[in-house]
Amino acid sequence: MEPGTVKLSALTKRFGDLVAVKSLDLEIPAGGFFSLIGPSGCGKTTTLRMVAGLEHPDEGTIEVGGEDITRRPAYRRPVNTVFQSYALFPHLSVADNVAFGLVEERRPRIEIRTRVAEMLELVQLVGREHSKPAQLSGGQQQRVALARALVKHPKVLLLDEPLGALDLKLRKELQGQLKSVQRRVGITFVYVTHDQEEAFSMSDRVAVMHDGLLEQVGTPEDVYRKPATLFTADFVGASNRTEAVVEAALGEGRYRLRAGDIGELPAYGPERIAEGTAVNMIVRPESLRLGGEGYAATVADVSYVGPAKHLELETEALGRVQATVGGDERAAVGDRVTVSWPAEAAWIVAGDSPDPPNEAHSPTS
Amino acid sequence: MMRYAGQALRSLLALPTLAWMLLFFLIPLGLVVVYSFATISLVTYNISFGWTLSNYRQIHDPLYFNTLTRSIFLSISATLGCLLLGFPLAYFISRQPSRWQKLLLVLVIVPFWTSFIVRTYAIVNLIDNGGPLQHFLHALHVLSGPLNILYTPKGIALGIVYSYLPLMVLPIYVSLERIDYNLVDAANDLGANPRRTFRRVTLPLAMPGVVVGCIIVGIPALGEYVIPEILGGGKTLMLGNVITDQFLSVGDYPFGSAIAVALMVVMALALIVFRLTQRRAAPS
Amino acid sequence: MKLRRHWFSGLISLVVIVCLWAPLVIVAVNSVNKDTLLVSWKGFTTHWYNQAYHNPDVRGGVKETMTIALASTAISLVLAVSGSLWWRRAGHRSQRMFDGLTYLRIMLPEVVFAVALFLLFSKIRFPLGTTAVVIGHVVWNSAYATLIIQARVATLDPALEDAAADLGANAWRVFRRVTFPGLLPGIVAAGLLAFTFSFDDVVTSYFLVGSGTAPLPVVILSMIRFRITPEINAIGMMVMLFTVTMFTVGFLAVTRLGRGARRALALPEGRD
Numbered sequence: 001m002e003p004g005t006v007k008l009s010a011l012t013k014r015f016g017d018l019v020a021v022k023s024l025d026l027e028i029p030a031g032g033f034f035s036l037i038g039p040s041g042c043g044k045t046t047t048l049r050m051v052a053g054l055e056h057p058d059e060g061t062i063e064v065g066g067e068d069i070t071r072r073p074a075y076r077r078p079v080n081t082v083f084q085s086y087a088l089f090p091h092l093s094v095a096d097n098v099a100f101g102l103v104e105e106r107r108p109r110i111e112i113r114t115r116v117a118e119m120l121e122l123v124q125l126v127g128r129e130h131s132k133p134a135q136l137s138g139g140q141q142q143r144v145a146l147a148r149a150l151v152k153h154p155k156v157l158l159l160d161e162p163l164g165a166l167d168l169k170l171r172k173e174l175q176g177q178l179k180s181v182q183r184r185v186g187i188t189f190v191y192v193t194h195d196q197e198e199a200f201s202m203s204d205r206v207a208v209m210h211d212g213l214l215e216q217v218g219t220p221e222d223v224y225r226k227p228a229t230l231f232t233a234d235f236v237g238a239s240n241r242t243e244a245v246v247e248a249a250l251g252e253g254r255y256r257l258r259a260g261d262i263g264e265l266p267a268y269g270p271e272r273i274a275e276g277t278a279v280n281m282i283v284r285p286e287s288l289r290l291g292g293e294g295y296a297a298t299v300a301d302v303s304y305v306g307p308a309k310h311l312e313l314e315t316e317a318l319g320r321v322q323a324t325v326g327g328d329e330r331a332a333v334g335d336r337v338t339v340s341w342p343a344e345a346a347w348i349v350a351g352d353s354p355d356p357p358n359e360a361h362s363p364t365s
Numbered sequence: 366m367m368r369y370a371g372q373a374l375r376s377l378l379a380l381p382t383l384a385w386m387l388l389f390f391l392i393p394l395g396l397v398v399v400y401s402f403a404t405i406s407l408v409t410y411n412i413s414f415g416w417t418l419s420n421y422r423q424i425h426d427p428l429y430f431n432t433l434t435r436s437i438f439l440s441i442s443a444t445l446g447c448l449l450l451g452f453p454l455a456y457f458i459s460r461q462p463s464r465w466q467k468l469l470l471v472l473v474i475v476p477f478w479t480s481f482i483v484r485t486y487a488i489v490n491l492i493d494n495g496g497p498l499q500h501f502l503h504a505l506h507v508l509s510g511p512l513n514i515l516y517t518p519k520g521i522a523l524g525i526v527y528s529y530l531p532l533m534v535l536p537i538y539v540s541l542e543r544i545d546y547n548l549v550d551a552a553n554d555l556g557a558n559p560r561r562t563f564r565r566v567t568l569p570l571a572m573p574g575v576v577v578g579c580i581i582v583g584i585p586a587l588g589e590y591v592i593p594e595i596l597g598g599g600k601t602l603m604l605g606n607v608i609t610d611q612f613l614s615v616g617d618y619p620f621g622s623a624i625a626v627a628l629m630v631v632m633a634l635a636l637i638v639f640r641l642t643q644r645r646a647a648p649s
Numbered sequence: 650m651k652l653r654r655h656w657f658s659g660l661i662s663l664v665v666i667v668c669l670w671a672p673l674v675i676v677a678v679n680s681v682n683k684d685t686l687l688v689s690w691k692g693f694t695t696h697w698y699n700q701a702y703h704n705p706d707v708r709g710g711v712k713e714t715m716t717i718a719l720a721s722t723a724i725s726l727v728l729a730v731s732g733s734l735w736w737r738r739a740g741h742r743s744q745r746m747f748d749g750l751t752y753l754r755i756m757l758p759e760v761v762f763a764v765a766l767f768l769l770f771s772k773i774r775f776p777l778g779t780t781a782v783v784i785g786h787v788v789w790n791s792a793y794a795t796l797i798i799q800a801r802v803a804t805l806d807p808a809l810e811d812a813a814a815d816l817g818a819n820a821w822r823v824f825r826r827v828t829f830p831g832l833l834p835g836i837v838a839a840g841l842l843a844f845t846f847s848f849d850d851v852v853t854s855y856f857l858v859g860s861g862t863a864p865l866p867v868v869i870l871s872m873i874r875f876r877i878t879p880e881i882n883a884i885g886m887m888v889m890l891f892t893v894t895m896f897t898v899g900f901l902a903v904t905r906l907g908r909g910a911r912r913a914l915a916l917p918e919g920r921d
Contacts, residue, residue, distance in 0.1 A: 591851050599874070
């Protein structure tokens with residue numbers, strides 16, 4: 001087993017009556033950039049802290065590189081953390097901060113000095129060895145925290161929303177730096193964030209958590225284009241949704257659906273959905289096309305965001321529909337247009353069953 | 366199991382304090398209560414541990430009961446004195462610009478930082494017959510003849526006020542300092558009666574500080590020993606002195622213990638009364 | 650200074666402040682006053698200071714007081730630090746009981762502490778003297794130290810200790826390398842305060858010193874009783890200067906504890 005793999009088995013954590021993490025099973029492959037995303041309170045940070053050893057699971061095991069470390073205290077795990085607040089020791093200089101873990105390992109002084117210097121070079125903080133954390137900017141502090149954790153050559157690096165306190169531009173810059181550092185160092189990064197975009201731009205694989213449970217694990221593209229549950233579909237992006245029934249399974253993930261007022265719809269979905277199953281079908285706003293053959297619609301609202309335009313369309317057949325088109329596409333409130341989408345863009349979310357038919361529910365949201 | 370080792374270790378941290386307080390605070394206090402129900406033969410100094418109320422009955426003896434009432438009376442008087450002097454002082458300081466506030470607070474606190482016993486001794490010099498206060502009052506024609514407050518309850522009250530005044534000023538200052546006087550001044554400028562504004566706005570907002578001040582002056586004052594010892598001239602004028610006398614001079618431990626218990630009961634009652642008035646005063 | 654608007658409270662303030670300082674000024678003046686009866690000024694002298702300096706009771710008293718103060722401060726700090734660190738992670742009920750114990754020790758008159766310990770020591774036949782006094786001081790001194798250090802502990806970032814553990818430090822190393830440095834200003838402040846309280850103490854020392862060397866405040870007390878003036882003024886002056894200095898340094902340490910600690914202690918925050 002590769003040293004940087006992480007395996008969580010039936011991991012459970014309770015805080016009083018609240019079950020923060022519910023029997024989590026997750027395997028994180030070695031050497032990649034892995035993100036754990038989800039809304040606040042979904043249990044992602046708790047999971048991360050359990051891997052670090054800062055929380056103790058009530059049930060389940062944690063393995064790193066094949067070794068069971070569940071019972072080991074934090075200071076004996078081959079795992080290091082970059083904290084959300086950086087947690088830099090205010091009374092120590094940058095160099096002493098970075099050297100902290102090496103001092104605990106009782107490394108000889110020369111070795112410590114060399115490794116600290118290497119690490120500061122990696123995060124581009126050469127020359128700041130003697131500054132105190134308070135004298136550094138947010139971005140610099142974050143890099144010290146990163147260096148401090150990496151210098152110990154952990155098997156896995158855990159990052160708990162480390163970019164939350166930074167402004168947008170700095171955040172994007174540091175995202176790029178984190179990604180390149182991970183490539184250079186080659187160890188497993190486990191990154192926790194509620195920002196789906198951030199996670200997608202940096203990660204090789206992503207896990208979506210909700211209410212203590214794992215909703216889906218996969219590459220960013222898989223999670224986005226083929227969400228397994230409605231929650232995942234909504235969390236990683238906007239979607240137009242309708243309920244439908246599987247009329248025919250055409251094999252290889254293709255299906256023909258029948259949706260109430262709309263009639264027949266071709267769609268793709270996970271394999272082996274039985275005919276007659278009630279499902280939800282989604283189409284992402286950016287997959288909708290204006291013009292050509294399609295459903296009649298009136299533009300109800302336009303939001304211009306620069307590179308794109310978000311439109312709200314009122315249709316007879318489909319109700320309210322959201323579309324995202326290019327910024328230079330001509331569309332104004334009141335225009336009569338036609339809207340359509342390619343069959344490949346229609347995806348069946350099989351993970352949840354729709355609401356029962358007699359509940360009032362708009363066909364698209 | 367490593368998981369629980371950390372928790373056990375952490376509970377161990379409470380041990381020093383708990384052990385020390387159990388051994389040297391709680392158990393001794395228990396002893397005091399037990400002794401208060403015992404009797405002693407003042408001939409043989411043999412203590413017999415019964416469950417008698419004779420010591421408590423002895424407190425009703427006018428000699429001791431007067432001391433009890435005098436202690437309560439002096440504590441209340443001193444608290445009122447501190448309040449009457451301390452409130453204007455706290456108010457004045459809170460109305461000054463920030464720099465002056467700090468200076469004034471220092472002027473009020475530094476005397477408090479001098480040695481307690483020296484401070485009390487300094488009062489002796491001040492209020493002695495023939496001392497500066499007497500001269501001062503003569504010069505103002507407020508008084509003629511000897512001052513005669515040293516070695517009297519009046520002197521003790523004065524001494525308590527003198528020593529405890531900063532303890533009244535500080536909490537009231539803290540409460541007043543939070544008031545946004547811009548609003549008060551605006552109200553006054555717009556024609557509101559300043560006295561009414563004070564009564565209906567400033568005063569209620571200062572109340573929490575007043576209550577705290579009264580508690581941290583009044584309650585410890587009940588058990589004062591040094592001030593009545595020095596300013597009372599060796600007469601056992603307050604409960605603290607009677608207790609000390611019974612233990613170190615007379616040797617009647619049971620009776621001394623009973624008085625100590627009585628002191629604690631009075632304090633507990635005073636605290637309860639204060640908390641009740643506090644709860645009734647403002648639901649804020 | 651805004652005087653005109655608040656002339657009434659200003660007047661009272663002036664009178665009060667003068668009265669607060671007058672006795673101290675008088676002690677200062679009389680400590681160098683040649684007049685033995687202290688009825689008038691008879692010239693400057695350092696005779697009383699000389700006398701005080703050579704007084705064996707005074708010298709013994711200072712040594713004794715120093716010893717007691719150092720010992721009781723050290724023990725009080727240990728109790729305060731351990732108790733406060735425990736309190737941080739304790740359950741609500743335990744916290745409330747601990748706080749009750751702390752406030753009880755602050756509110757209870759010292760005479761009750763002294764008497765209770767006196768009874769205990771007499772019952773178990775523990776000898777009165779320096780050790781007994783130290784034990785007695787620690788009981789109430791640790792309460793003040795605990796309050797200050799609790800306030801300081803409240804400002805500590807728990808993430809720092811998590812980080813230290815994450816980086817390989819066990820519980821003791823976390824304390825030594827992260828927690829203790831963070832607590833240091835509070836420890837200094839609490840230490841200075843506790844030292845001064847112990848140094849200045851009369852009641853507990855009086856009860857528990859037995860026939861041992863009397864600490865300085867007890868020496869002063871007997872001198873006052875026997876009216877051995879004006880040497881008392883010289884002693885008093887030296888003691889006052891010492892305690893003011895200690896409190897000042899302690900206060901400066903407290904104001905450097907940071908806003909969180911100040912709020913917890915309900916001290917006024919500067920408007921800068």
